[in-house]
Amino acid sequence: MSRRLSELSLGESATVTQVDATGDVGLRALEMGVIPGTVVKLVAIAPLGDPLVFELRGYRLSLRRSEAAAIEVASLV
């Protein structure tokens, strides 16, 4: 079942299935290595609930919730 990257709970990992590359956000995310097949883990949430910090490919990437919503993920089995 497809979910959005913004819907992960803290500490949860998922696999990216699709990135909406029509906007600037998607393009930047792709360049930073958020491409289908990448395993991404939500590791921190800012004090005011936004932005989020993800771990992928051995580094940490911060995205806003609205931006993470442009990325589709599948839960790891």
Added chain:
Amino acid sequence: MSIAADPQTRTVALIGNPNTGKSTVFGALSGVQQRVGNYPGVTVEKKTGRMTVDGKRWTLIDLPGTYSLAPRSLDEMVAVDVMLGRRPDTPKPDVILCIVDANNLERNLYLVSQVLELGRPTVVALTMTDLAEERGTTLDLSKLRDRLGVPIVPIRAHKRIGLDALKTALAETATQEQPSSAPESPFPEPFQAEVARIEGWLADARPGLPPLPRYLVERLLLDTNGYLEGHVALKNGNVEGLHAEILASRQRLAEAGCPVPAVEAMARYGWAATMLDEVVTRPDEPRVTSGDRVDRVLTHRVWGTLIFVAVMAMIFQAVFTWAIPLMDLIDAGVGGLATLVEGVMAEGALRSLIIDGVIAGVGGVIVFLPQIFILFFFLGILEDCGYLARAAYLMDRLMTRLGLSGKSFIPLLSSFACAIPGVMATRVIEDRRDRMTTILVAPLMSCSARLPVYTLLIAAFIPPVALAGFVSLQAITMVAMYAVGVITAAGVAWALKKTAFKGPTPPFVMELPAYKWPSPRVVLHRMFERGWSFIRRAGTIIFAVSIVMWALLYFPRLPESTEAAFTQQIAALEAQREAAAETEAAEEIDAQIAAVEARADGEQKRSSLLGRAGRVIEPVVRPLGWDWRIGAAAIASFPAREVVVATLGVIFDIGSDVEGEEGASRLQVALREAEHRDGRPLFTIPVALSVMVFFALCAQCVSTLAVIRRETNSWGWPLFCFAYMTILAYIAAMLVYQVGTWIAA
């Protein structure tokens, strides 16, 4: 300042992801021999350095840190053009040095893959290998070398390990001709076919012109925002139909399952995975490094916020209190120098120019150096250890309410010390609209130069009473002045984002770099580099303006008859002093002499060009509750607002020596006693507040405007900034005075 193309000099261009230690490598290779400027027409910094390898001179060009080599704007085009040797002001690099973080190889290889496709001789420097070791990662470098086909040199720049090997690799690579075979393209076959098709089309459409480098043809296809297309069309005339051609190619690619632009990320990360297969070995259970543990606390909802507030409070405290002894020292030094000059030079215009113009003017600015150095010391530590990105992350939500992003927070915070470093610090903001908005509101933050104005007027006019039994009214007024700036900045930022810089919110796709110990070399280097550029840029302008302002206050001289009257009075008093037997009487006469001298000085100032200007603008400043004297002081302080206290001193007959406890209190008394021509007191609480609010909001700092010009590469923005701030300051001061008087009545 173009770099001369010396055939004996070799050139290397440095490129790499942000946070890979690129600046450290640049600093370690070039030492202190660096030059910083701007590329003409764009805001990209042009940083060059020199080094010597085996007796040969090399020029290093530092390019902005980037994750991708995709020219989507004029600024981004610079890096590509420099590396391809397409910029007439910069020699074509003999080698490209790609800085790569050993911990993020996959993502770093994305950029490496783009650099390799430029088809230029390339060397890879591998940084942060110590951190990779701590994580238990091992790398098979010889395998990776074979696959990439370029030298890879592991270095630890801050410990100067591997630098010689790197220089040798650069020298060897520079002597080679173009790489024998172009690297294999990571793109799928249908994409390559479309690139070839566009290349062919361009060759037909632009006969006689050199073919566009293959890399740029690929970008034409990939960059959907059309910047490069426009660039090609602009430069090469007859390319009508290019857009239709590209659209058709993209359509075919989408049908073939290679949608643009996603195809690039898929292809390059696929390529990186192939390159790294059996090269990188990570432990099964990822080792938690000390940095990871620190980060858990620092990005924690509760602890992270508390630590953040504490760190910011400490920096603020340091800038304002630790700097004081040093500032006093500089102040005393400047005063001593003035006294010295006074002693050795004969009285006259030249002495006045040097003491009142040059020493006072430049001294008034260099007194802020300790604050700038302390600020940049702390910012350097935070930046080098990787905390600045966390600050941006923590503040993002708050800043987005104003239409800005978390990245604007640190520049605005810096502006509380001085807007000059604040404007310089906006370089971390990639989005142009965000950066421009931040630059334009930064001068509204109450910088330390406004502090003397607040202190003087609050001490003189705000009664030292406590509200509700414990909060001092004076302290509240001080906080209110800072709040006026912050609230106005918020409003202006919001308005700018709704009008001039309207557009979608830029994405906040930001790397949080791994924590590391800051390198003292890098921190100190950055501190001195920025401190020095502050002295140079601010100093030269303040120097020039000080001389102009001095002249406006010095000329025209008083008529000889008036001058003679004062000289006579002084001579008479001096004769009395000679005759006085008692010390007390002599002191009394000394005071009278000083008073006459101050009156003569005041008379001179009043009839000077500046004094006359004050009278001319009196009708304009009357709605603010001001008279010609305050107006003249405001005009005099346009180049630098810290001048206002000294100017008030001169105009109100205290003499310009208002430094120190005694002088300040004498000025306070004089201001309290000042009257309008009809005998009403000049200063009331509303007038004092109106002056303070004016100084809180106005753009009275030529150095800031000069830095804005430099950072935006245009005269329009500093002019706009000056205009909107002056208008705001005037309206706000008028409101405060009118409403204040109405309440008081």
